[in-house]
Amino acid sequence: MPIIIEMTGVEKKFPGVHALKGAQFELQAGEVHALMGENGAGKSTLMKILAGIYQPDRGDVRIYHTKVSPHSPRDAQQLGIGFIHQELCLMDDLTAAQNIFIGREPRLSFGRVDETALNRQAIDIFASMNVDLNPRSLVGHLTIAKQQMIEIAKALSFKPRVLIMDEPTAALNDAEIAELFMTIRRLKSEGVGIIYISHKMDELKQIADRVTVMRDGEYVATVGVKETPVSTIIAMMVGRKLTATSTETPDLSEATTALEVIGLNRGQHIRDISFSLKKGEILGFAGLMGAGRTEVVRAIFGADRKDSGEIRVHGTPCIIDKPVDAVRLGIGYLSEDRKRFGLATGMSIRDNIALASLNRFSGKIGQLDEDGIRGAARSFICTQAIRTPSDQQEVRLLSGGNQQKVVIAKWLLADCDILIFDEPTRGIDIGAKSEIYALLDQLAKDGKAIIVISSELPEIIRLSHRIAVMCEGRLTGILPGGTNTSQKDIMQLATQTNAIMHTIGN
Amino acid sequence: MTASVKPEYHKTLFFRLLGIGIHQKLLAFASLIILLIIFSVTSPNFMQTSNMIAILQAASVNGVLAIAVTLVIITGGIDLSVGTLMTFCAVIAGVVLTYWGMPLPLGILAALLAGALCGLCSGTFVAKMHIPPFIATLGMMLILKGLSLVISGTRPIYFNDTPGFDQIARGSVIGELIPSLPIPNGVLILFIVAITASYILNRTILGRYAFAIGSNEEAVRLSGVNTARWKMTIYALAGSICGIAGILIASRLNSAQPALGLGYELEAIAAVVIGGTSLSGGRGTIVGTLIGALIIATLTNGLRVLAVAQEWQTIVTGAIIILAVYADMLRRKNTA
Numbered sequence: 001m002p003i004i005i006e007m008t009g010v011e012k013k014f015p016g017v018h019a020l021k022g023a024q025f026e027l028q029a030g031e032v033h034a035l036m037g038e039n040g041a042g043k044s045t046l047m048k049i050l051a052g053i054y055q056p057d058r059g060d061v062r063i064y065h066t067k068v069s070p071h072s073p074r075d076a077q078q079l080g081i082g083f084i085h086q087e088l089c090l091m092d093d094l095t096a097a098q099n100i101f102i103g104r105e106p107r108l109s110f111g112r113v114d115e116t117a118l119n120r121q122a123i124d125i126f127a128s129m130n131v132d133l134n135p136r137s138l139v140g141h142l143t144i145a146k147q148q149m150i151e152i153a154k155a156l157s158f159k160p161r162v163l164i165m166d167e168p169t170a171a172l173n174d175a176e177i178a179e180l181f182m183t184i185r186r187l188k189s190e191g192v193g194i195i196y197i198s199h200k201m202d203e204l205k206q207i208a209d210r211v212t213v214m215r216d217g218e219y220v221a222t223v224g225v226k227e228t229p230v231s232t233i234i235a236m237m238v239g240r241k242l243t244a245t246s247t248e249t250p251d252l253s254e255a256t257t258a259l260e261v262i263g264l265n266r267g268q269h270i271r272d273i274s275f276s277l278k279k280g281e282i283l284g285f286a287g288l289m290g291a292g293r294t295e296v297v298r299a300i301f302g303a304d305r306k307d308s309g310e311i312r313v314h315g316t317p318c319i320i321d322k323p324v325d326a327v328r329l330g331i332g333y334l335s336e337d338r339k340r341f342g343l344a345t346g347m348s349i350r351d352n353i354a355l356a357s358l359n360r361f362s363g364k365i366g367q368l369d370e371d372g373i374r375g376a377a378r379s380f381i382c383t384q385a386i387r388t389p390s391d392q393q394e395v396r397l398l399s400g401g402n403q404q405k406v407v408i409a410k411w412l413l414a415d416c417d418i419l420i421f422d423e424p425t426r427g428i429d430i431g432a433k434s435e436i437y438a439l440l441d442q443l444a445k446d447g448k449a450i451i452v453i454s455s456e457l458p459e460i461i462r463l464s465h466r467i468a469v470m471c472e473g474r475l476t477g478i479l480p481g482g483t484n485t486s487q488k489d490i491m492q493l494a495t496q497t498n499a500i501m502h503t504i505g506n
Numbered sequence: 507m508t509a510s511v512k513p514e515y516h517k518t519l520f521f522r523l524l525g526i527g528i529h530q531k532l533l534a535f536a537s538l539i540i541l542l543i544i545f546s547v548t549s550p551n552f553m554q555t556s557n558m559i560a561i562l563q564a565a566s567v568n569g570v571l572a573i574a575v576t577l578v579i580i581t582g583g584i585d586l587s588v589g590t591l592m593t594f595c596a597v598i599a600g601v602v603l604t605y606w607g608m609p610l611p612l613g614i615l616a617a618l619l620a621g622a623l624c625g626l627c628s629g630t631f632v633a634k635m636h637i638p639p640f641i642a643t644l645g646m647m648l649i650l651k652g653l654s655l656v657i658s659g660t661r662p663i664y665f666n667d668t669p670g671f672d673q674i675a676r677g678s679v680i681g682e683l684i685p686s687l688p689i690p691n692g693v694l695i696l697f698i699v700a701i702t703a704s705y706i707l708n709r710t711i712l713g714r715y716a717f718a719i720g721s722n723e724e725a726v727r728l729s730g731v732n733t734a735r736w737k738m739t740i741y742a743l744a745g746s747i748c749g750i751a752g753i754l755i756a757s758r759l760n761s762a763q764p765a766l767g768l769g770y771e772l773e774a775i776a777a778v779v780i781g782g783t784s785l786s787g788g789r790g791t792i793v794g795t796l797i798g799a800l801i802i803a804t805l806t807n808g809l810r811v812l813a814v815a816q817e818w819q820t821i822v823t824g825a826i827i828i829l830a831v832y833a834d835m836l837r838r839k840n841t842a
Binding site for chain 2: 301324333335340342344347358366367368414
């Protein structure tokens with residue numbers, strides 16, 4: 001088989017992150033080549049370089065042994081590289097054919113669109129994929145699987161030699177996955193090289209020929225899928241070094257239960273989740289992207305709806321329909337996306353810290369006790385060492401770590417004793433990370449009950465007293481924290497698609 | 507590293523109440539001064555006390571409406587119904603005072619309550635039913651225009667039977683105290699409304715939430731704040747301020763004119779925009795809006811003094827809006 005793509009020695013740095021460290025990759029014609037690695041291993045960055053979305057700092061990209069440097073997605077398209085993103089980007093109100101040929105519609109005189117030719121060309125592509133689709137149907141009315149087919153058809157309309165598929169099965173059911181795999185096999189037989197990014201081991205076994213594993217921006221190995229056991233692949237993916245000292249799990253047998261979740265459900269995203277959390281405990285939630293961890297905590301907090309399930313706070317069953325209810329019960333939620341869900345970035349530190357507790361600082365006619373707010377804000381700036389010239393500084397001017405401290409201060413001021421941290425150190429540099437870790441340890445010592453969601457296994461292991469692992473909306477196991485649990489144990493549960501509950505200890 | 511905290515700014519209470527960000531409002535304020543200078547140089551009649559008072563008087567109704575819109579715009583919304591709501595409130599006052607013969611305070615109260623109630627309706631459409639503010643208040647605008655005509659039987663309602671009603675806007679409490687300064691009550695009311703609105707925006711929980719909601723509504727909701735309730739309160743407050751504008755205009759005309767009102771909302775929004783309030787929410791000041799209203803009034807007055815035709819005045823105002831917003835964007839880009 002001829003080699004289509006060779007990437008060697010690819011380096012890429014972003015501010016604060018060394019995303020790719022001499023990464024390499026090779027793709028043959030007519031193979032399905034899986035690319036695997038933990039979240040943040042550099043898979044997406046590498047593929048975005050191939051697709052012209054990013055430019056590498058160093059390193060070579062060769063197509064059929066010719067050095068290329070695609071500078072835009074358009075360049076990459078012309079080189080025969082198609083990219084099907086995980087998030088579909090289709091226009092719901094246009095038809096299937098209009099979506100496929102957007103920007104290069106066949107024209108008649110005076111700029112009129114030749115709809116007939118447009119639809120005919122779309123039918124040709126659908127026929128080559130062996131898909132039965134009406135080119136005139138509105139994309140918004142189609143199922144996700146059909147929309148995915150349109151994305152593929154769009155990519156194929158460029159006659160690519162290489163097709164990159166990023167988590168293509170994330171939104172598909174089993175029948176739809178089977179349909180997708182048939183299309184992939186057909187493309188393969190026509191000599192198209194397919195790069196397949198996925199977290200799902202069972203899919204890999206079904207469809208992929210070879211797998212390349214990445215870790216921390218580095219190339220680990222490329223192996224054949226048939227002859228390599230899953231456990232070996234997992235072992236190659238993990239093995240990141242623990243940077244900080246491990247936590248000691250405190251004895252919580254005497255502690256009372258702060259939060260209990262029983263049988264929480266919502267559609268495909270949350271399936272029968274039950275767990276409990278004690279005062280002074282840090283419960284980590286591990287899992288791969290899309291495992292449903294954020295969905296679970298947002299449902300608990302009342303930010304999203306739930307189909308069923310009971311939530312008990314300090315032993316009392318509670319109804320939490322809105323965030324207001326959760327905050328009243330002393331639950332605080334720190335979103336993974338601070339800027340969108342956590343902060344009013346155009347406002348001052350002082351206003352942000354007080355945001356969840358303004359009621360306490362207002363008088364009869366709603367006038368604010370500005371001195372009280374200032375005092376509270378300044379005391380948090382001191383105790384949490386928020387680096388700022390003034391409590392009147394706009395929050396958008398702070399660094400990520402300091403912004404995170406402002407959000408934490410907001411919930412502490414609101415007297416929350418159950419704190420949910422969703423990716424607390426995302427976008428935060430290493431120094432500030434260890435400060436946040438120390439802060440979480442201290443909060444737990446002070447008797448707060450804490451849930452931490454993190455996609456970084458070393459972080460989960462460093463922080464958690466117990467580790468809940470999720471996969472595809474299910475809780476697949478709860479592991480003890482500390483050094484007793486290895487990254488491999490977690491990965492095994494995180495990739496375990498069948499719903500067997502493993503509980504080790506506790 | 508220790509956190510250092512700068513001493514509090516030494517602003518006078520007056521400036522703090524008006525919420526002046528000196529550097530921010532400088533642009534609009536400078537434009538107003540330049541306009542005043544240009545007109546006083548080109549026309550000797552312009553800088554007379556009587557003409558200055560006329561400008562203030564002309565700015566009063568639009569200024570009050572613009573303050574109402576400012577509150578809503580700060581939350582990230584828009585209110586297109588302020589003009590016809592003003593008329594509706596004037597008609598309600600007419601019904602209560604002239605048709606029912608109730609005493610003056612009750613008529614005023616009825617106008618304010620009607621305004622608050624209609625504002626609450628808009629607020630409910632926006633906050634509870636999640637109708638985009640533009641659509642919700644566009645609907646209210648038409649409904650209220652129709653209601654005014656229906657209630658009044660399409661005829662103006664005169665206030666000849668209510669002694670003192672015309673004095674609400676046209677009398678001058680200040681002029682009685684200082685005869686050389688006959689500033690009409692309408693202007694006084696504008697400034698009282700401005701100071702109150704400023705206090706609410708900068709010193710109360712309602713104002714803080716208004717800015718916070720305009721800045722990032724989802725973050726405020728996730729902070730456990732009942733954002734729907736606070737948004738409805740803001741719309742209701744804006745509505746009652748429209749009620750004040752309704753009383754002002756009825757008093758000036760000594761009648762409630764049911765056909766009036768359409769177009770006032772656009773002039774009010776123009777004042778807000780010229781005053782530097784961001785239409786995307788989260789930022790804005792009452793003092794800016796006040797200056798915006800004064801700029802529009804000065805332009806109209808000055809061009810009339812220079813005998814420029816009415817139709818040209820409209821064109822100039824339109825150009826000023828575009829210029830003002832562009833200048834503001836440039837300034838933001840430079841400071842960002």
